[in-house]
Amino acid sequence: MASSKRLAIVVTHPIQHFVPFYRALAARDDLDVHLIFGAPVGVQAYFDEEMNAEISWNMEMLGGYSHEFLEDARPGQQPSPSWPSSSKVAERLAAFRPDAVLLYGYNQANVRRALWWCGRNRVPAMIISDSELLQQRGGLKQAVKSLLVRLVYSRISAFLSVGDRNEEYYRHFGAPADRIFRSPFTIDEDTYRAARADRAALRAQVRAEFGIPEDEMLALFVGKLSARKRPQDLIDALARFHAGHGIGALFAGNGELFEELKARAAAENLPARFAGFVNVDRLPALYAAADVLVHPSQADPHPLITSEGACMGLPMIYSDRIGAVGPTDIARDGENVIVYPCGDTAALAEALAILAADPAQRAAMAQRSLEIFDELDMRRSVAGVMEALDAVCA
Known part of the structure; x- marks a missing residue:
């Protein structure tokens, strides 16, 4: 058997959605993978300002794969382009002796240090991101x-793509088509399955908990209740229906708009329930209780809730500012998602009414959500990495 390839992954901190991906890579006999984290943010409880909640993930974050931290977490500080930033990046990469290095994006201090090390030592650098062109603006800054x-891209040997919009972004900035490999962002799919x-x-348990009738078509919103995510649009859509229409909503998340939305729903007697922050171990049950996933956000490159919803077999209603919609992506217009113009609450209400009727x-x-997820599950994610490694190590 051929010798194992050695892959270093440089990322700011452990992220709950990607931990199963690291374990799946580590489980391969033909791959030796090592994670270099900037700091242990997320391993301990921290306060998320946009969510307006203290976050402590109810899952094992560090088991099942080789890893190290370059520095300690700073109380209350969240990763940014300038932090974590450790002079040890080059030293730790040299100690591991990778055949290739996988970088998460390019706009972070440790990632830039790793990219410099790759160039100096002639080690192929690979990149993964969810960047897309939906939010791009003109002018000098652009x-x-x-x-x-x-x-940056001229120094990258392979590009891991999470979807169609992401591939458009890569090609727009000069990535060669034959160096782009599909590797969708992952979820804890064993838990969701x-x-x-x-x-x-x-479904019965959650609906009983929140007083949701069994015959109500339940729209689920998952995310931060912030202006960027536009949860108020789902409230506005509900307000367009007369009482007893049979359409309701459940909001899973916290944020700056939580109290305002909850008060409005109560004042107008709308069938909207608010679960607050929902931890990862609890979230699959809320998907199980829902009939459709609604995401009205005005800016979201490739939300992981799309994969969670698809894995649970949910139809989706998305604004046209969501970067996960594409002909070979996890959300496919006319197949498992209805797309409407962002901010058009009449169109959102119409989509809800169509599915309710x-x-x-x-x-x-x-059914299409289930089929599409099976095309783009963990197997596809790992295969994309291995295809990219074969290409850069040839």
Whole structure:
């Protein structure tokens, strides 16, 4: 058997959605993977300002893969372009002796240090990101960014793409098409598949907890209740229906708009429930209780809730500012998602009404979500990494 390839991954901190991905890579006999984290943010409890909640993930974050931390976490500080920043990056990469280095984005101090080390030592650098062109603006700032991104990309040997919009971004800034490899962002799919198998019981449990009638079509919103995510649009859509229309919503998340939205729903007697911050171990049950996933955000490159919803077999309603929509992506317009113009709450209400009136369409979209997720699950993510490694190590 051929010798194992050695892959170093440089990232700011452990991120709950990606931990199963690291374990899947580490489980391969033909790959020796090592994570170099800037700091242990997320391993201990921390306060998320946009979520307006203290976060402590109820899952094992560090087991099952080789890793190290370059510095300690600073109380209350969140990763930024300038932090973590450790002079040990080069030393630790040299100690591991990788055949290639995988970088998360390019706009972070330790990533830039790693990219410099790769160039100096002629080690192929690979990149993964969820960047897309939906939010791009013109002007001098964009022109400068274009020059910088093209310079960075000229030093990258392989590009891991999470979806169609992401691939467009890579190509726009000069990435060669034959150096782009699909490797979707991952979720804890074992947990979600288990929840799907127990969906009926979880659905009944959650609906009883929040007083949701069994025959109500429940729209689920998952995310921070902030202006950027536009949760108020779902409230506005609900307000367009008369009482007893059979459409309701459940909001899973906290943030600056939490109290305002909750007060409005109560004042107008709208069928909206608010779960607050929901930890990762609890979240699959809420998907099980839902009939459709709604994401009205005005800026979201490739939200991981899309994969979670698809894994649970949910139809989706998304604004046209969501970067996860594409013909070969996890959300496919006309197949498992209805796309509407961001901010157009009448169009959002119409989409809800269409699905509420047509259970057969909901069922068909749900089945497509399951099928599409199976195309883009952990196997595809790991295969993309291995394809990229074969290309850069040839």
